[in-house]
Amino acid sequence: MSQHTVAIVGTGPDPANPTVSGFAMGYRHAEAYRNHEDCRVAACADVVPENGEAFADEFGISEGNVFEDYEAMLAAVEPEIVSVCVPPAIHADIVVGCAESGAVRAIHCEKPMADTLENARRMVEVCDREGVGLTFNRQRRFGRPFTEAKRLLDDGAIGDLERVEIGWGDFYDTGAHTIDLAGMFNDDRPAEWVIAQLDYRTEDVRFGAHQENQIWAQWRYENGVYGVMSTGEGSDFVDAALALRGTGGTIRIDAPDGPMLEVERDGERESVDVGGETMHAAPTEEERFGSVFQDRSIAAVVRSLETGDPSELRGEIGLQTAGVIFGGYESVRRRARIDLPVEVEDNPLEALVESGELSPRTQD
Secondary structure: OOOEEEEEEOOOOOOOOOOOOOOOHHHHHHHHHHOOOOEEEEEEEOOOHHHHHHHHHHHOOOHHHEEOOHHHHHHHHOOOEEEEOOOHHHHHHHHHHHHOOOOOOEEEEOOOOOOOHHHHHHHHHHHHHHOOEEEEOOHHHHOHHHHHHHHHHHOOOOOOEEEEEEOOOOOOOOHHHHHHHHHHHOOOOOEEEEEEEEEOOOOOEEOOEEOOOEEEEEEEEOOOOEEEEEEOOOHHHOOOOEEEEEOOEEEEEOOOOOOOEEEEEOOEEEEOOOOOOOOOOOOOOOOOOOOHHHHHHHHHHHHHHHHOOOOOOEHHHHHHHHHHHHHHHHHHHHOOOEEOOOOOOOOHHHHHHHHOOOOOOOOO
16 A cells, blocks of 8 residues: 655644643654554644754655645645644634645644634535545544543443543643543533533633633533533542543542542442553653554544544544533623534633633733
8 A cells, every 4th residue: 555645734843842832743643644654744834944844854854845834835745644733723724725725635633623613613614525534633532541431331331321520621722632532431422502610810821722720511412411520729529530420330530549540339449451551641652752642543544534434533523522612611701501502703711801801810
């Protein structure tokens, strides 16, 4: 089989020093493509020339295939797969540009999906129209703490699932993973409503977007299963990073002072072997840019491209997570429960900050 030609848009800065301004996810994508025998990283684009040049040195990209303008790269190289690793606010324009270029067959985009729900929908609609596979890098779906938890659920280890509780991270950035995982545990059913309230007293900007300091959110899926998120102060309400409550017990992922994965039934707790994997990575990955989860994510992208089968990372599922996130922020703005799907054009949290209704102040 001939190798798939891959291009990276947004190489990022030095991957050894990731920050909330730039996490160099381009390196993490590229390493996973390099580890896949059917892929070849052939080109890159970054608006900072020295970033692109350093990236090209690492991945053996020829000088002529290093660009500042991603559209020039598409025209010159015509890559089959493009990874989009820029900040969320410009995901939509670049994804749409790649989809409409005529050469790209698959686009793998970083999360969070977009800066607004409208832009998230636009990406999915355009890629569907152009016949381009669109996936988002929700790589934790492939980590053993999560896949084993799903296997236990499917095997009936805790009876029928009633509620997924999240006590880790934030609603927008980390929530792109955790709310997605909650959906995965519930067989990717859509949510029918969401209600939320948040606190934002200390400025927190990540990848160009405001993040709340603390949130309480609840949503219900169409089959009656609930999702709950408590982050920031008070998040110890949830006795694990994720807790899956069923009619016959509880599955906990990363409980404090506990194993990475455990099942509790009839008051007895049992540790579940996940091969040393954590919520973030597999063992012995210190010398890598990315993780085994990233390798598995890219493998799923390539598999979907080659077989035509829908990917578990596809944009339609991403829209369900984005709907909960932006619906939750809209609930804060309206002070009301929001029925889903919701029609909201802007980012309600950003709008509340810009209007002065929320006024975070960085504290020393």
